[in-house]
Amino acid sequence: MLIVFIGPPGAGKGTQSRRLLEYLGISHLSTGELLREAKATGSPLGTLAAQYMDHGRLVPDSLVLEMVDEKLREPQFAKGCLFDGFPRTLAQARAFDESLEKRSTPLNLVLELRADEEELLSRMLKRAAQEGRADDNPQTIAHRFEVFRQQTEPLIDYYRFKGILAIIDALGTPDEVFERIKAAVEKRRPR
Numbered sequence: 126m127l128i129v130f131i132g133p134p135g136a137g138k139g140t141q142s143r144r145l146l147e148y149l150g151i152s153h154l155s156t157g158e159l160l161r162e163a164k165a166t167g168s169p170l171g172t173l174a175a176q177y178m179d180h181g182r183l184v185p186d187s188l189v190l191e192m193v194d195e196k197l198r199e200p201q202f203a204k205g206c207l208f209d210g211f212p213r214t215l216a217q218a219r220a221f222d223e224s225l226e227k228r229s230t231p232l233n234l235v236l237e238l239r240a241d242e243e244e245l246l247s248r249m250l251k252r253a254a255q256e257g258r259a260d261d262n263p264q265t266i267a268h269r270f271e272v273f274r275q276q277t278e279p280l281i282d283y284y285r286f287k288g289i290l291a292i293i294d295a296l297g298t299p300d301e302v303f304e305r306i307k308a309a310v311e312k313r314r315p316r
């Protein structure tokens with residue numbers, strides 16, 4: 126099963142995707158994590174990406190697509206994968222569709238975590254205090270919301286039109302949210 130997970134910053138994508146991965150036993154591709162890893166190793170790609178990430182801007186599509194394509198070539202991805210934080214722009218979504226078509230492995234489901242921005246902001250400021258991620262400061266957070274609205278929200282209609290979108294209310298306890306996700310997944314699970 127191939128699943129895309131979309132959600133504004135702070136919606137709990139990380140927590141919920143860990144649970145979903147455990148539940149389904151499929152692979153995971155988080156472009157945010159891959160980019161943070163690349164940054165930590167100080168590779169040329171990582172250093173370049175950091176210039177965008179640290180300001181809450183999106184890393185250029187070409188760079189992200191190259192990274193994703195490399196991962197898609199790993200054999201375990203054909204068995205199922207959760208794409209977390211990717212695609213994030215319409216250009217990424219279109220290129221991704223083409224790659225999947227070539228591999229004859231269509232997307233089964235797009236989960237959109239939805240929540241009120243004020244609630245998300247307060248969650249993120251809490252996380253910033255606990256984890257100290259470089260892009261979790263008030264200014265960068267505000268910019269990430271704007272980027273989400275402008276560049277990622279159009280994807281929601283794109284996938285709605287394809288008939289594979291499920292909207293998940295992201296407010297509530299992590300257990301409550303996960304129950305909603307599970308229900309959406311079970312409805313679409315290929316048999």
Ligand code: ADP
Pocket residue numbers: 132133134135138156157158160177178179181182183184185186189209210211212213214217260269
């Ligand atoms: P969040 O969803 O909380 O913003 P992520 O870990 O998904 O966190 O992403 C962190 C940063 O990594 C983003 O702000 C962006 O700079 C970069 N990034 C992650 N995924 C992508 C992507 N698909 N396209 C472009 N940039 C990305």
